[in-house]
Amino acid sequence: MAPTVAATAAAKQAELLKQDGNIYFKKDRFGAAIDAYTEAITLCPNVPIYWTNRALCHRKRNDWTKVEEDCRRAIQLDHNAVKAHYMLGLALLQREEYAEGVKELEKALDLGRGANPKSYMVEEIWQELAKAKYLEWEHDSTKRSWELQSLKEACESALEEQHFLDTSEPEGFLDEATNSYSARLEALQRVFRKVAEADMPTEVPDYLCCKITLDIFRDPVIAPSGFTYERAVILDHIQKVGKFDPITREPLNQSQLIPNLAIKEAAQAFLDKHGWAYKMD
16 A cells, blocks of 8 residues: 555654654754654554664663663564664663673674674674673672572581591591591592683684684684684785785685684683683773
8 A cells, every 4th residue: 555645744754753863962962863763663663764763762871771762662573673772772782781781782783694794783782792792791699609608617517626626536546537527628629620620711712713803703704825814804904905814825715715613612602601801802
């Protein structure tokens, strides 16, 4: 069914309001931009970009509750809205919903790579995802540390209580009881030290890093030379520097690059396990 004259007029007016909102946004007049986008939403509530644009204004004001509300509405209208998933992920991180925040950022990254893998936004999302994974690791690590410490103290208390009972025995058993207590206490501390090692910051293995950027792989591809590179980086090298392998100098075309799924899975497994628990810029 063709749109009515009124609907067409409303759509045109909404677009004009969106343009006004964009102008206000560029001038950092976020309140005026929000008003313009809100009017556009009132006229055409089923246009996702109006919601994401308003969410961006709320983000600039650190009003994360409204960011989340607008992004969820945009996603209802368009499940592939990159910006909506991205900002929703950031909003969830503000509420310390780390697992869900990471999930939304990963969704945004996948969608962004599919739409335009070399866009600035993909890089921005990746950086935020890296931070989010670190925050998730830090949060979980802190929780585990407290639980381990509580359990360790309970075990040490139980040992001390048993030691008190043992030393209450006739005097001939005193040395034996003391030696047994010391041995068990040392074994207990050794066990807890070993368990705590899992939460120690970990450096990224060299084989999981691009030879050019020295950063952990995101989308690795392997060249005929056997060397693996970050896809966006090697493509940029081919286009701007020359069609040759940067390490071996052998001729190299884009069509020769093959996804290195094994390294990609290994890099993801590392991130899942360690949460980027290493020095970050």
